[in-house]
Amino acid sequence: MKADRSMISSFIKPIMESLIAVVIGVIIGAIVLKLSGYSPVKAYTALVKGAVGSAYGWSMTLSAATPIILTALTFAISARTGIFNIGAEGTVYFGAIAAIVFTNMFANPLWGLIGGIIAGILWALPAALLKVYRGVHEVISTIMLNWIAFYTALYLVLGPLANPNDPNKTLEVPASARLPLLMRGSELSLAFIIAIAAAIITYYILWHTVLGFELRASGYNERAARYGGINPKRAIIWSFLIGGIMSGIAGATEVMGRPPSYAISQGMANIRGYGFDGIGVSLVGRNHPIGIIFSGIFFGALKAGATYMQIDAGVPLEMVKVVQGIIVVAVAVPGLWDLVKKVVRR
C-alpha cells in the first residue's frame, strides 16, 4: 500500500541521510588531510585502529560516547519540543562541580548523581523562564548562559574547589563515591550504562507518556497543541528541565567515572566541549534517542581514535573535529538523499 511504503521510507530516509553525511565528512576530511600534507589512508587507518581495533580501543570509544550521548539527549528533547536548547555546555560544568561538592560531603556516588541532577534543574530554569515569560529566544539566552557558567565555574575551580595537593585540578571525587569500572585498566565506567539508560528513559518519556505527547505536539504545532488542551509554556519548561537533568548527569558522571583524575582539570579542559559535541550527535542521530546511541558511539569512536591517529600518523587530533563539523553541516542540508540520487543518476 502506498502509505506503508511512505511510512517505511520516512524511517529509512533519515538514516540514509545521516550515513551520507558521514561519508561526505570522511571524503572532505580526506581532501583537507591531503592538502595539509598528511596521508588520508594512514590517518584513517590509525583512527579506526585506535577506536575499535582492540578491547581497550572500544573501552575508550564507549567512555568518550558517554557524556555526549547525554548532552545529545538534552538537545534532542528540546528539538522535539520545537526549541533549540544549546545550554548543555554550561550545565555540564555545574553538574561536574555539584558532583564534586556533594561527593565530598557525602561519600556516595548516588549523592554525586543527585548533585548533578539538582545542578541540571537549577541551571535550566533561567533559560526556561526567560523563554516562557519574556519571549527571549533560547539560542541567545543559552549561549549567554554558557559563558556565564564558564566564568563562574572557572572561578570556583581555581578558588574554593582547588585541590591543595595538586595545582592542576580540583578536589577529587573520593574513592567510595566513584563509579565502578566496567573493564579493568580502562576508563570505561558505569557511566556508560547510565547514559544508555537515560536514552531509553528519554525514548519512553517522549513516545509513551502524556508529557511526551504534549512535548511533541507543541514542537510540531504550537497552535494545535494549545487547541488540544496542552499548555505549550508548561511543555517548554519541562523540556528544559529534563534536558538540564541529562546534561547535569553528564557532568557528574564525567568526574565520578573517569580515571585516573576523578576531578575537574585546570582550565576545565576535561569537561569542555561536550555541549557542542552533543548537538552534533543529536543532529546526526535525527534527534531520536536510539539514533543518538549509535551516533554517540560513532562520534566517541572519532574522539578515541583521534589520539591514536596523532601518535601513529602524526595528524593533529583536532582533525576529527573538522570531520565532525562537516558531517553536521551535511546533515543540515535538506533532502540530502534526493540530492545524492539526482547526482548519481547523471
Next chain:
Amino acid sequence: MIDMIVSILLGSLTAMVPIVLTSTGAVVSERAGVVNIGYEGILLMSALFGAMFAEMSGSPWIGLLGGAFVGMLLGMLHGAITVYLKGDHIIPGIGVNILALGVVAFGITAIWGTAGQHQVPSNIRIQPIINTPYGGLSPMVLITFIIVFLTHWVLFRTPLGLRIRAVGENPEAADALGVNVERYRFLATVYGATLAGLGGAYLSVDWLGVVTKEISSGRGFIALANMVFSGWNPVRALIGGFIFGFFDNLSVWVRTNPAISQVVPWQFVATLPYIVTIIIVAGIIGKVRPPKWDGKPYKRE
C-alpha cells in the same frame, strides 16, 4: 578623570566593531527573512584565515579582505541551504559553529604549528590612525560607521532595500510582482556573512592580534541580540553595539590588569557582557517586531 573617560570611549569604540559589523549584516539578512545563527563560527574562521592571508601577503588589509571573503563563502553555503534548498534556518548555523571549532583548532596547529594560540606579528596588524596617550583608534572604527550608514541608506531609500525588506515581510507579494525572492534573500545572506567575516578578521589582524579557539567568545550571538535590540535597524545597532562594546572592552581590560582581582574576581567582570545581553534582550521583547517572514523558507505554491 578625563583620561579614564577617553580611554573608556576609545576602548568601547574599538570593541564595538565586530559586534556592529555582524549586527548590521544580520539586520540585512533577517530583513530579507533569513536567520543565521552561524555568525559565531564565521567570526572564528575569518579570524583564522584573515590572519593567515595577512601573514602570507604581508599586508593586514589583505587579511581583512581575506576574512571578508571567507565570510562570503560561508554566507553562500548558508544561503544555498536555506534559500535554495529550503532548509531549516537554525541548523546550518549550528553546523557552521561546530565546523568552526574544528577548523580553527586544526588550523592553528596545521598552519603555525603551535597549539591553541597564535600571536599575529605586530607589523602585520592594522595601525591606529588616531593615537592618544590613552589609547589608539583603528581606521576600522571609521569604516564600520561608514558601512552602517551606507547600509541603512540603501535599506530604506533605494529599490534594492525596498525589495530586500519586501521579501522578508511578504515574499508572496514580492513574488507576484516579479521580484525574485530567492535572489534577494541569497544576496542579503551573503552580505550579512561577509560583514561578519570582516569583523572576524578584525579580531585577529587588528584589535586582539591573536588567533585562538575562543577568539569570538560569543560575540556572534551578542551581535544577534544587538540586532533584536536595534529593532532590525543598522543605525540603532550602533547604540547597542556601543553598550555591548563597553562591557566587552571592560572584560578584556580586566584580564590584562590583574590588580583588579583584589577588588572583584576577574571572572565576574568577564560575565558582564553576557549578563547585560540577556537583560537587554529580555527588556526589549514586545517593543520591537521582527520581519514577518523572518526564518521561514518560501516556496511558490
Next chain:
Amino acid sequence: MEEAPIIEMRGIVKIYPDGTKALKGVDFSVKQGEIHGLLGENGAGKTTLMKILSGMLPPTDGKIYVKGKEVKFRSPADALANGIGMVHQHFTLVEVFDALHNIILGMEGHGHFSKIDVEKARKKLQDLMNELNFQVPLDVPVETLPVGVQQRIEILKVLYRNVDVLILDEPTSVLTPIEVKELFDVLRTLKSQGKTIIFISHKLREVMEITDRVTVLRKGEVIGTVNTSEATPQLLARMMVGRDVVLRIQKPPKKPGEPILRVENLWVKGDRGEDAVRGLTFEVKAGEIFGIAGVEGNGQTELIEAITGLRKIEKGRVILNGKDITGRPPKELYNLGVAHIPEDRTHMGLVLDMTVAENSVLGLHWRREFTGMLNSIKWVRVKKHAEELIKKFDIIAPGVDAPVKSLSGGNQQKLIVAREVSKEPLLIVASQPTRGVDVASTEYIRNYLVKLRNENKAVLLVSADLDEVLQLSDRMAIMYEGQFVGIVKPEEVTEEQIGLMMGGIKDES
C-alpha cells in the same frame, strides 16, 4: 467574423507533486473587453487555472496563447509583462509598507542603488486613481486600512503595470454588500476602458450580476461556457455540482431545552489590539443550532476563540450549563463538556505530522481511559478508539498509524468532527465546518450536526457560507463589526434583509 480571443488556454493539465490531478485538460478562452466569470465549487480548479495563467504555477501540460501568440510563463513577472495581472483572494500586501511602496515594488524606476523617486510615483498614482474614479490613502501602512481599501490597492497594483487582463480571485468574500457594489462599479469602469476581466467566484448571484459569460469548472474539468444573459442560477448550480442540488436539509421541528451556553456582554480584542467583539450577549439552548452568519473578519473568529479558551476575554462572562467558565483554558473546557471544531483544520484542529491515532486523541489524551501508571499512554486503547472513529464516520484512511496529512481535506474534517463528538460534549462549537470539503463529506457533516441537535446537544455554528447557516440553524444572528445586527429565525427573514444586515444595516420595518 468572430474576434480572436485575447486569452486562450488549451489542454491545460496540472498534476501536483503528490499526485493530485487539479486540472484534467482544460480549454478556456476569454474575449477582449468582456467580464468572464469562472465558477465552481471549492477544489474545482478555478484558482489553480488562474495561477497558471498569471504565471505563479507552471502547467504540467497544455498551451497558453495571449493575443494569438503562444507564451510560456516562468514567473508572475512574465505574465505581467504580457499584460496579465492577478488580484489574489488573500492579499499579497506588505503590511508595514504604505500603499505607494506596495504598488511600486518591483517597478521602482531606475537602478537598484539610486534613491526612489517618491514624488514622481505619487503623481503617477494620483493620475491613475483619478482616471479610475477611486481613491486610496497612499502614505499610511496598509495594515491600518480596512479590507475594502486594501483590495483597491491590490487592484491599483496591477493596473499600475498596464495590464490588459485583470484576474480577480473571489474578490467579494471579504466585502460587505455595499463594498461589493462599489467594486462592481469599478469593474464596469475598467470594462469601459477596454480592460478584460476574469472573475473567479463560487457565488452564483454575483456571477449572474456582473459577468458577460460564465465558464463552469467541476473537479478539474470544464463543464461548459454560457452567456450569462441566457443562464439561470439553477442551471449554473447544476453545472457546478453535477446534480440537482438539494437545497434543503431535513430538519424536524424541535423544542429547544435549557440554555447550555450563555454569553453576557462579551468584549474581546483582536490581534492588533482593536475591539473585535463588542458587548455580545446571546444564548444557545440544548437541542438547537444557533448559527452566526456574516462576512469573515467581523469578529466571528475572535468570538469562537474566546468561548473555547483560546483568546483572552476583556470583559463579560461565558456561562456553561450554569457554571461560569470565563477565561478558563481549553483543557478545563473540554473536561466540562465543550467540543470545538476549529475553522483551521490544518493548523489548529490537527497536528499534521502526527498519525491518525495520535490526532484522534488530541484534546482527550489525558483521559483515564487512555492513560496508565506513571503518566503513560496506552496506545492499544488509543488505536482502538481511532479505529472506532474511522468506522463510525466512514473515514477513508490508510490506517491508524498513517500520518494524518495523507488524508484528504474532507476526511481530515470528518476525523475532527468524529473526535470532538467522541468527547460526548454538551456544547459543540463548529467554525466553518465544511470549508474546502468535498460535497459528500459536507453533506455528512451537516447531517451530523442536525443529528447532534436532535440528540439535545447545543450547537453553535459559525459559517461564512450563508446558505449553510440558513439551512442548518434554528435561530441565527448576523455578525457585523463585533456585534449582532439581528437574531432571527431563518424562515422569517428575506434575502434582502439578510444582505442589508451583513452590511450592518438593520431593517427596522
